[in-house]
Amino acid sequence: MKLSIVLSTQPAQFEAVAFKGDFQANVAKIAGMGYDGVELAIRDPSLVNGDELLRSVAAHGLEIPALGTGQAWGEEGLSFTDPDPAVRAAAIERTQSHIPFASRTGAVIIIGLLRGIVRAGVSQDQAMGWLVEALQECCAAAGPHGVRIALEPINRYETTLVNNVKQGMELLERIGAENMGLLLDTFHMNIEDAVIEDSVRACGDRIFHFHVADSNRWYPGAGHIDFGSVLEALHATGYQGFVSGEFMPRPDADAAAERSIAHLRRLDRWSGT
Numbered sequence: 001m002k003l004s005i006v007l008s009t010q011p012a013q014f015e016a017v018a019f020k021g022d023f024q025a026n027v028a029k030i031a032g033m034g035y036d037g038v039e040l041a042i043r044d045p046s047l048v049n050g051d052e053l054l055r056s057v058a059a060h061g062l063e064i065p066a067l068g069t070g071q072a073w074g075e076e077g078l079s080f081t082d083p084d085p086a087v088r089a090a091a092i093e094r095t096q097s098h099i100p101f102a103s104r105t106g107a108v109i110i111i112g113l114l115r116g117i118v119r120a121g122v123s124q125d126q127a128m129g130w131l132v133e134a135l136q137e138c139c140a141a142a143g144p145h146g147v148r149i150a151l152e153p154i155n156r157y158e159t160t161l162v163n164n165v166k167q168g169m170e171l172l173e174r175i176g177a178e179n180m181g182l183l184l185d186t187f188h189m190n191i192e193d194a195v196i197e198d199s200v201r202a203c204g205d206r207i208f209h210f211h212v213a214d215s216n217r218w219y220p221g222a223g224h225i226d227f228g229s230v231l232e233a234l235h236a237t238g239y240q241g242f243v244s245g246e247f248m249p250r251p252d253a254d255a256a257a258e259r260s261i262a263h264l265r266r267l268d269r270w271s272g273t
Helices: 023-033 050-059 071-076 085-096 099-105 124-145 165-175 186-192 196-206 227-236 253-267
Strands: 002-008 037-041 066-068 108-111 149-151 180-185 207-212 242-245
Touching: 002 023, 002 253, 023 050, 023 253, 037 242, 050 099, 066 099, 085 124, 099 108, 099 124, 108 124, 108 180, 108 207, 124 149, 124 165, 149 207, 165 180, 165 196, 180 186, 180 196, 186 196, 186 207, 196 207, 196 227, 207 227, 227 253, 242 253
Parallel strands: 002 037, 002 242, 037 066, 066 108, 108 149, 149 180, 180 207, 207 242
Antiparallel strands: none
């Protein structure tokens, strides 16, 4: 089982990112803890030096399994479902701007809250239509570069657009692109999916990335999710990607990351398989 953790390349308001700040120091720290990769949260690729990021990560023997786009929503308000067509176009353009770096690293581009919410005066059907169109456009741009895109089902308290695995799979059918899949997150699944393991199995090979956080959004082992059972179900799908920690930095970032990897390694029965 390959483990990664979310690392922001710049300051961010989103709390469920354990590591922010000094990028070089954080990469070294994460590698020292025994992680295999870093999932990079990048608000705007034009504001970072991709070559420097790659050199820093590679120097510590780490991989980059995924690129998070959520800060474009959290910091700038971009989304695929905004009533303003200029904002929707900017969200699509921002997503596509991640393609070159994703192609270089083999990373999946994550669509979380960049999908947006249903704004006042917009129907659920209209918002879903915009979402489908935006993802189709992004997939068409990413496909020739071998880049995959993963949408994350997010709980109802944050958006009404694709809350659970069933809705996620229905969305994939509407998009109809082979390079479109899902990112499953145990925190959101604990709220929205009746049995996490059943939902994992239902996704099969459409799982492109996997997030772990416990029921309280702390590190795995701090709540009541049975990660042994969940990881067993994930392994049974044939998933070969990373299991990536996205959780609150509680009691602090270092302790959370160390406790997470210790808990998950104790459950790891599949290394080398």
